Amino acid sequence: MGLQNLQVLLRETPTGLPDTAHFSCVTTPLPAVGEGQVLIRNIWLSLDPYMRGQISGRHLSGRVQPGELLLGETLGIVAQSNHSAFQPGDLVRTMGGWQRYCVKRADEISVLPLDVKHAPHMLSILGMPGLTAYAGLIWQAQPQPGDTVVVAAATGTVGSVIVQLAKQLGCRVVGIAGGAEKCHYAITELGADICLDRHQPDLADALVDACPKGINIYFDLVGGPILELASKQLAIGARVILCGLISDYNRVDNTPPVGPSPVYWILARATVYGLVVYDYEQRREEFVQACLPLVNSGKLKIKEHIVYGLANAAAGFIDLLNGNSFGKVLVKIE
């Protein structure tokens, strides 16, 4: 075919926060398309915090070693198909990785629902981040009207969905986000009742003031000191969803960080759920059917932060880890 692939590889395992020198963008031969396989031209790549865990070997979805391709979910178009279920031109979702072309088996590919108006939503509110928010909030925490729901990283992809879903269920939502612009967005666009700035020096007191009846649901995407603060403010019968540890992703050693004292959870008679979104793959359709009408009617929305070109993917990823990007980070693969 004369075409070549473009890939982003891990050059070196970072210690602490990565920089662009830890990644390399290289031209490679197009992979061969075997029997029953499909060649996909990736168009959109999702960048997500969990990828930091993969390049340290700390994430259960897989490890990326130096010299290997970065992993990630993609939307693409079928370029060549050796399987009867797929035709060239089909728009599909797969774990295509940080590259222009990938080759997949049929069972690794999903065709996009026809009624999705904006395809990249399948990587954000209607994709894995949306499913994460939905599974933790709806299926695990089971919010009741009037519950106080607290979520940090409230304007991130998962957090945005949590805020909006909780508001639609009649909850009082207290967000925590990094900086005035994000806090303003959480309130005016997502509907949060209050949004605290995670950098404000009186964050602990502000969280107490914001939750006079305590916290009924704390959805944890960050770990660290904010998990500790929230655990101290739980109401009796609270639910805590443990889902992500952004604060921990760049740590330099291999000792996992400590957690809050169990005494807070005992006093609150809390129920604490560990959430791994992969466990809910078989309920993805149920989630999409529940949320697609909300997305199409504009009741569930997501801000997008688009990075153009694989050559800029590493910088976009570092911005994501730093909190410098705002919205769902997507790479438009050229």
Place this chain on the structure above:
Amino acid sequence: MGLQNLQVLLRETPTGLPDTAHFSCVTTPLPAVGEGQVLIRNIWLSLDPYMRGQISGRHLSGRVQPGELLLGETLGIVAQSNHSAFQPGDLVRTMGGWQRYCVKRADEISVLPLDVKHAPHMLSILGMPGLTAYAGLIWQAQPQPGDTVVVAAATGTVGSVIVQLAKQLGCRVVGIAGGAEKCHYAITELGADICLDRHQPDLADALVDACPKGINIYFDLVGGPILELASKQLAIGARVILCGLISDYNRVDNTPPVGPSPVYWILARATVYGLVVYDYEQRREEFVQACLPLVNSGKLKIKEHIVYGLANAAAGFIDLLNGNSFGKVLVKIE
């Protein structure tokens, strides 16, 4: 009546492990019995680890200040009654405290079920410790046959009940206890499959070896390093019951100890329950009805460690905190 009361008071709030000088045993006037009230001659006093929290002001059941009476559950005999529901001679359970006589309102007193063969069981396997074990294991953790259940302080009052109930439900039970004698007892008398000595230097490796398929249920009565070890060995879908923090009761400052990293609970998709036994008071009858036949038939048993006389109660309590007593610690009030 000419009678006098005998009481154990807190002399001084201890820092770290208490000693007997922190307590004083004093003779005081008999309390007046008001209208609708009942005078009870206490016979058995239950000593329990949670009392350490009360004298530091860290327990939700109440704080004991210097100069005040120590709190605790008692069995006694009605000596004088100004309420029609109670007659002198009735055997009753109440929160009588560390004293020979107490005065209570009718709603603070329970008459013992007639079919209890051994009255002090109402302070142990059929009382609050038994209810704690039952609520956490049966109602929260919901064991399935074949589950691996781990419990530390396995020969303590709550732990003994957990081991025996879990075995009767077809679970594999791994106990942790302090010293060879307690470990032997956990296996030969309570039915644990394995019991590890918490002092053994290879405890971490031994726990891994003892749970080749991981831990399905960890019932935490101790907190600290053993909670951390167990959290690392959880099987997918594990349940963790957070109930006590013996390892923490004697700490010298007011900063609660840290907990295990949330990452272990995420990886295991664990459900973690904070347990406060008072929440299950309204289900006490259901628990007693389930366990009384097991107790009366000898299938559920408890070793008792009896301390004679209120003058020796403080020493008995310190032995309990040190792990030097073995079995349910009861004070026989003379």
